[in-house]
Amino acid sequence: MPTFDARPWEDEELLLLLQQMYLDHDFCSKFAIDIQTLRNFLYEAYKNYNDVPFHNFRHCFCVAQMLYAISWCVDLPSKIGHLEVLILLTSCICHDLDHPGYNNIYQINAKTELAIRYNDISPLENHHCSVAFRILENEDCNIFKSFSSEEFKVVREGMIRSILATDMARHNEILTNFKEILPNFNYDDKGHVNLLCMVLIKVSDISNEARPMEVAEPWLDKLLQEFFKQSDAEKLEGLPVTPFMDRDKITKPSSQCSFIGFVLLPLFEALGELFEELQDLIVQPVREALDYYRRLNEANKEERMHRKSIVELEQHSATHSPDSGKGGAQSKNMRKSLSFQTRSRHIFSVFKHLYPREDMS
Ligand SMILES: Nc1nc2c(ncn2[C@@H]2O[C@@H]3COP(=O)(O)O[C@H]3[C@H]2O)c(=O)[nH]1
Numbered sequence: 001m002p003t004f005d006a007r008p009w010e011d012e013e014l015l016l017l018l019q020q021m022y023l024d025h026d027f028c029s030k031f032a033i034d035i036q037t038l039r040n041f042l043y044e045a046y047k048n049y050n051d052v053p054f055h056n057f058r059h060c061f062c063v064a065q066m067l068y069a070i071s072w073c074v075d076l077p078s079k080i081g082h083l084e085v086l087i088l089l090t091s092c093i094c095h096d097l098d099h100p101g102y103n104n105i106y107q108i109n110a111k112t113e114l115a116i117r118y119n120d121i122s123p124l125e126n127h128h129c130s131v132a133f134r135i136l137e138n139e140d141c142n143i144f145k146s147f148s149s150e151e152f153k154v155v156r157e158g159m160i161r162s163i164l165a166t167d168m169a170r171h172n173e174i175l176t177n178f179k180e181i182l183p184n185f186n187y188d189d190k191g192h193v194n195l196l197c198m199v200l201i202k203v204s205d206i207s208n209e210a211r212p213m214e215v216a217e218p219w220l221d222k223l224l225q226e227f228f229k230q231s232d233a234e235k236l237e238g239l240p241v242t243p244f245m246d247r248d249k250i251t252k253p254s255s256q257c258s259f260i261g262f263v264l265l266p267l268f269e270a271l272g273e274l275f276e277e278l279q280d281l282i283v284q285p286v287r288e289a290l291d292y293y294r295r296l297n298e299a300n301k302e303e304r305m306h307r308k309s310i311v312e313l314e315q316h317s318a319t320h321s322p323d324s325g326k327g328g329a330q331s332k333n334m335r336k337s338l339s340f341q342t343r344s345r346h347i348f349s350v351f352k353h354l355y356p357r358e359d360m361s
């Protein structure tokens, strides 16, 4: 279920749960995957994630877990086939391997080794994918070792396509193409299924806000921690500062309003059109998260406006009242009481936004 909370689980337990995802889908018997090879593969993938705030092994686990939840909810194997689901699940596990905690914009602007190697074209996603196939090169970890070279070619193409689709620079392209085929979606059309798989890994990748608030919010804190670390580095190194990562420009609610409203929800709604079963599971929770952050954002804006008006009022009284004697004391008291009234009004308005109940309006 998308309500799953990975926090109380140890890394070793999460590895066992990943293994269980393969077993539940019967992949080991269907594709002759030896269990020890699967364990080796998962452990090697685990070791190739870095200890960064957001793009770490636990993020990869959550992405795989969301795909797993979706695949049961919509009975994905019966629609796109078991092999495609195996490719997708494995891609989810590999999709951020060796992520350094600085995104493509930084890689390109800082002309890092990865940007040079991949000519600024999805440097990170190319790297994640390349690390995945390095791991699979080792026979002890190669869960596809029983595949024929033709079959392996299909896996390789599918994993490359899926992992490269997680580059957010391609978000609009992928969503537009998917929306175009939606009215005539055809599971027999390979192009349609490929596009669906790209949307599925993307949905899983950015699905934290479909989880309950107590699970989603700590992830947002970690993401912002990584964002701020990058924008601080950009400032320090004289690079262009990525606006949506700038601690001076964004707040938690402002960031979520933009991201959920413009990026996440349109993607989830498109997938929800194809799979009605996902409406309650992930689309509606995302709508509720957006409502929550919109109310919080409004409340923040009002707070800023009230603070500004208090400062203006105080400046005005300071320049227009005598500052000594009885008059000065009266004016100070008046200012105090005014700011108290303003603050009370503000506190009320904040609560009204957060908990809009009829008896408070
Ligand atoms: N603001 C915001 N961005 C998100 C959230 N979830 C995912 N993202 C962004 O979506 C991106 C998906 O690809 P990356 O992993 O490179 O980096 C991720 C973040 O930049 C979220 O909840 N809020």
Ligand SMILES: [Zn+2]
Residues within 6 Å of the ligand: 059, 063, 095, 096, 166, 205
């Ligand atoms: Zn990711």
